[in-house]
Amino acid sequence: MRLNVTVNGEARQADDVWEGESLLYVLRERMGLPGSKNACEQGECGSCTVYVDGVPACACLIAAGQAEGRDIITVEGLADGEGLHPVQQAFLEAGAVQCGFCTPGLLVQTHDLLERVESPSDPEIREALAGNLCRCTGYEKILDAVRLAAGRMAGTSR
Numbered sequence: 001m002r003l004n005v006t007v008n009g010e011a012r013q014a015d016d017v018w019e020g021e022s023l024l025y026v027l028r029e030r031m032g033l034p035g036s037k038n039a040c041e042q043g044e045c046g047s048c049t050v051y052v053d054g055v056p057a058c059a060c061l062i063a064a065g066q067a068e069g070r071d072i073i074t075v076e077g078l079a080d081g082e083g084l085h086p087v088q089q090a091f092l093e094a095g096a097v098q099c100g101f102c103t104p105g106l107l108v109q110t111h112d113l114l115e116r117v118e119s120p121s122d123p124e125i126r127e128a129l130a131g132n133l134c135r136c137t138g139y140e141k142i143l144d145a146v147r148l149a150a151g152r153m154a155g156t157s158r
């Protein structure tokens with residue numbers, strides 16, 4: 001099939017796509033967007049999280065055929081050109097990135113949380129990120145990063 005999607009605001013096409021291959025594969029291998037990570041390919045870890053029509057979803061669980069016509073935003077699309085998004089900057093500064101496999105999914109999920117809740121409580125942050133597994137950080141630095149980003153983004157237009 002020929003797949004037509006909007007990715008990070010740009011109309012994109014890919015040819016000779018098998019309907020059953022994952023959106024994650026399409027993004028990484030066909031569209032040159034390796035930010036979203038493939039850590040489990042089973043919907044368990046959240047490393048592949050992207051926005052699909054404005055809702056965070058595991059790209060490894062979405063078949064290419066289901067993605068036709070959708071609006072996709074990946075971790076690359078959060079940045080403003082060369083400038084990092086405040087959520088990305090906060091993860092960097094807080095030391096919330098080690099191997100980085102979980103980071104793209106955490107960034108998208110945190111972005112979504114802070115779009116919905118200006119100053120989330122710790123339980124709200126933990127709940128929002130419950131589907132994103134990190135094998136390295138112990139989560140404390142991740143919580144620090146979300147609090148830092150929330151503080152900086154409060155009252156700004158996101």
Ligand code: FES
Nearest residue numbers: 041043045046060
């Ligand atoms: S790679 Fe998709 S949830 Fe783990």
Ligand code: FES
Nearest residue numbers: 099102134135136
């Ligand atoms: S930084 Fe390695 S899995 Fe989270």
